[in-house]
Amino acid sequence: MKRRGTLLIRIGELKDFLRRFFIFLLFVSAFLLILLSRVDSLVVDAANSFVMNVTGPVMQVVELPSRFIHRVYTYFYDISHIYADNRALQVENKQMLMLQNKVRTLEVENQLLERLLNYVPPAEATFMSAKIIAESGDSFTHTLLVYIGDENVKKGQIVLGDESVIGRIDKVSGRYAKVILVTDINSKIPVVIERTRVRGILSGNNTAFPQMMFTRSTSDIQEGDVVVTSGVGGMFPSGLPIGFVNSVKNGIVDVETMADISRVEYVRIVDYGLSAESENLSEFLENDKNAQ
Structure with a gap:
């Protein structure tokens, strides 16, 4: 019995020792685990730093071509x-x-x-506007080609630029008409000096200054005098402005047209109901020649 009690006591002491040992072992294990996790974290951080320091420059070098290509593409x-x-x-x-x-x-x-x-034409006159589409200003002719459409335009009708005479209709073909300018060598218009009523014929000479011819005297003609149509011959009505006297030298009267023909783009074709009577005009010229 005594031995049995002693054995139980020893067994109890052993159990108590083991329990305490396991508790100690548990604390030691927890401490070691905490220590190991800390050590692992430091190792991992160190490893990560090492890898980053090694691979960082390498990645930069590797990325240089791609960055260059991207920049070139963007550019x-x-x-x-x-x-x-x-x-x-x-x-x-x-x-x-x-x-x-x-x-x-x-x-x-x-x-x-x-x-x-x-410009307001007389009540008996009819008129239309036409656009210049071509002009000829060589040494032989000074003419215009205008578009008249379906208008009833006839040869001999008067052509105005702005408010002054620049010529007359010479030919009509379809929707176009040829205008012979006052500066053309074939143009002859009976005119009169508005101030003194001195008559003459404005004759074109293919220059910018047609000449007033067949005047009885040039003593009453001065520079700046207004030249208008006289109405003689039935080709033009009287009083239509043409130009100004530019110069009077040695009996020659140069006239400057009121309209700058080189700048005219639109013209007005006026029909006064007058017919061109060349016989009357020829008779007038012959009478003036004989009178001189």
Whole structure:
């Protein structure tokens, strides 16, 4: 019995020791685990730092070509867009310039037509406006080609530029008419000096200054005098302005037309109901020649 009690005591002491040992072992294990996790974290951080320090420069070198290609691509992409935008702006600018030119042209044409409208022909006259489409100003002829459309234009009708006579209809063909200018060598118009009523014939000479011929005297003619149609011969009514006396030298009277024919774009064709009677005009010229 005594031995048995001693054995139980020893067994109890052993159990108590084992329990304490396991508790100690548990604390030691927990401590070691905590220590190991800390050590692992430091090792991992160190490893990560090492890898980053080694691979970082390598990755930078490896990325250089791709960065260069990306930059080149971006550069040319931007240039292509800038070029496209520039082309679009150029097209838009050209369109704007064309519109501006059209607006200016319309403004000028409107002004020209307004000038033509300022002239009020006699009640018995009919008129129409026509656009000049060609002109001939060589050493042999001074003529215009105008578009008349379906208007009833006839040979001999008077052509006005702004408010003064610049010529007469010479030929009509379809929708076009040929105008012989007062500066043409074939143009002969009976005129009179408005101030002194000195008569003569305004004869073209294919220059900018037709000459007033067959005047009885030039003593009453001065520079700046207004030259108008006389109505003699039945070709033109009287009083239509043509030009100004530019110079009077040695009996020669040079006349400057009121209208700058080189700048005329629209003309007015006026029908006064007069017929060109060449016989009367020839008789007038012969009488003037004999009187001199």
